[in-house]
Amino acid sequence: MRDVAVLGVGMTKFGELWDRSFREIGIEAGLQALVDAKLSSGDLGALYLGNMASGSLIDQEHIGPLILDYAGLGARHLPAVRVEGGGASGSLALHQGYLAVASGLYDFVVVGGAEKLTDVPDATGNQITSSAADHEWEVVFGGTLPALWAMIARRHMHQYGTTREQLARVAVHAHEMGSKNPNAHYRNKVTLEQVIGAGPVAEPLGVFDCAPLSDGAAAVVLGPMELAHKYSERPVRIAASAVACDTMAVQHRRDVTTLDSTVLAARRAFEQAKRAPADVQVAEINDAYTISALLALEDLGFSEKGHAGPDFEAGRFARGGEVAVNMSGGLKAQGRPFGAVGVAQVVELVRQLRGEAKDRQVANPTLALAHDVGGTGATSVVTLLERAS
Template sequence: MRDVAILGVGMTKFGELWDRSFREIGIEAGFQALVDAKLSSGDLGALYLGNMASGSLIAQEHIAPLILDYSGLGPHHIAAVRVEGGGASGALALHEGWLAVASGAHDFVVVGGAEKLTDVPDVEASRITGGTADHEWEAVFGATLPGLWAMIARRHMHDFGTTREAFAQVAVQMHENGSKNPNAHYRNKITLEAVTGATPVAEPLGMLDCAPFSDGAAAVVLGPMERARKFTDTPIRLAASQVACDAMALHHRREITTVDSTVVAAKRAFAQARRAPADVQLVEVNDAYTIAGLVALEDLGFVEKGKSGPAFLNGEFARGARLSMNTSGGLKSQGQPFGAVGVAQAVEIVRQLRGEAKERQVSGATLGLAHNLGGTGGTSVVHLLERTN
C-alpha cells in the first residue's frame, strides 16, 4: 500500500438550506475541493459519495452518477460509487477513496459526502435517521436514536457518576467553538442553564443535547503522497484509515457504555500510523448527542473509561487545551447532514493542520483524528491526518 495525501478540501455551509438542492450542494463542495487541489477533472479516476438516505429523503437513488453528471464529469465516464453506513457514510466513503489510491487502483479520486435532510418534516427525518439503529428490534418497540443514546447516558451516570452538567457542558463548548465557524449551522453561544433546562427529548437528554438535522456537503481530493508536491505545498497525509463494525442493536453490545466498534477502529488506526492517543492535538468526534461526544473521547483512548465527564468539565478538551475537540463546533453546532459529516470532519482537520482555520485556529498541531459513527455504533470509522512538513 502506498501513502495517500489529501490534496484539496471543500464544503458548503451547513444548515437549513431551503433554497438549495441536493445536487447543487454536492457539486459546490466537489468543485471547491478540485479547485483547492489544482487538479483538472480529467485526472480523476473515481468518485466516492457518502450518503445515508437520499431515497427516503429526496426520493432519489443512484445519486453518485447524478452528482458526477452535473459536475460536468459525465463525458469522462469515471466510476461513481455511493457509500452508505448510516451516520458514518461520509468517513466510510473516505475509507473507500483511501483504499482505491493506497492500493494503486486509482491515482486521484474525489470523496464527497452530501445529505439533504430538511426537504422532509422533522418527524419524518427522525424516523428515517432512526433506521440507522435496528428497526425490527429497537424502533418497533418505541426506541428513537435520542432514546438509545439517553440509555447510554443513564448507564454512564449510574456506573461512573457522570453528572448531567458534564454532558450539558459538551453542548456549551460546541456552540462556543461553532460560533467561530462561518459554515456552522448554529453560531449562537448557549449557557449551561439553557441546556439543562431545555425541553426533554429522552431523559436525561434534552433538546440542546441533540445535534440538529442539517443540509450540507463536503468533499476532499485524494492522491498518492509521492506526487502530492506537484499540487500543494502542504499535503496532509492520511496516516490511518480504519473501519470497525459491531452488533446493530444497542442491547446486543458487550457493554452499554462502550462503543466497541470505536475502540477497535481507533486501536487499528493508531497501530497503522504507529502513533498513540497522546500524539494527537486535534480531534473531531461524532457528538450527535452530547453523551456520544464524551463516550467517544473514552473509546478513542484520550481519557480513561468513565472519566470523560470530570476531564471535560476540567477544560481538558477545550480549543487550545491538551486536546482540542471539535474546533468546527462538531455535529452539535456545525451541524449534522448525516452523509456529509465524516468528510466535513476531515475538511476541518486539514484546514487546521494547514493553518487555514482563521479565528478558530489551533497553533502547532501536526496530528488530528476524525471519528465518525453510525447509529449507536454499528459502524465506526477512524482516520488519522498528519502534516508532514
C-alpha cells in the same frame, strides 16, 4: 500499498438550505475541493460519495452518477460509487477512496459526502434517520436514536457518576466553537442553564443535547503522497484509515457504556500510524448527542473509562487543552447532515493542519484525528491525518 494525501478540501455551509437542492450542494463542495487541489478534471479516476438516506429523504437513489453528471464529469464516464453506513457514510466513503488510491488502482479520486435533510418535515427526518438503529428490535418497540443514546447516558451516569452538568458542557463547548465557524448551522452561544433547562427529548437528554438535522455537503480530493507537492502547497498525509463494526442494536452490546467499534477502529488506526492518543493535538469526534462525545473521548483513548465527564469539565478538550476537540463546533453546532459529517470532519482537520482555521486555529498541530459513528455505534471510522513535511 502507498501513502495517500489529501490535496484539496471543500464544503458548503451546513444548515437549513431551503433554497438549494441536493445536487447543487453536492457539486459545490466537490468543485471547491477540485479547485483547492489545483488538479485538472482529466486527472480524476473515480468518485466516492457518502450518503445515508437519499432514497427516503429526496426520493432519489443512484446518486453517484447524478453528482458526477452535474459536476460536469458525466461525459468522462468515471466510476461513481455511493457508500452507506448510517451517519458514518462519509468517512466510510473516505475509507474506500483511500483504499483505491493506496492500492494504486486510481491516482486521484474525489470523496464527497452529502445529505439533504430539510426537504422533509422534522418528524419525518427523525424517523428516517432512526433507520440507522435496528428497526425490527429497537424502533418497532418505541426506540429512536436519542432514546437509545439516552439509555446509554443513563447507564453511564449510573456506573460512573457522570452528571447532567458534564453532559451539558459538551453542548456549551460545541456552540462556543460554532460561533467562530461561518459554515456552522448554529452560530449562537448557549449557557449551561439553557442546555439543562431545554425541553426534554429522551431523558436525560434535552433539545440541546442533540445535534440538529442539517443539509450540507463536503468533499476532499485524494492522491498519492509521492505526487502531492505538485498539486498542493500544504498536503496532508492520511496516516491511517480504520473501520470497525459492532452489533446493530444497543441491547446486544458487550458493554452498553462502551462503543467497541470505536475502541477497535482507534486501536487499528493508531497501530497503522504507529502513534498513540497522546500524539494527537486536534480531533473532530462524534457528538451527535452529548453522551456520544463523552463515550468517544473514553473509547478513543483520550480519557480513562468513566472519566470523560470530569476531564471535559477540567478543560482538557478545550482549545488550548491537551487535545482540542471539535473546533468546528462538531455535529452539535456545525451541523449534522448525516452522510456529509465524516468528510466535513476531515475538511476541518486539514484546515487546522494547514494553519487555515482562522478564529478556530489550534497552535501548530501536526497530528489530527477524525472519529465518525453510524447509528448507535454499529459502525465507527477513525482517520488519522498528519501534516506532511
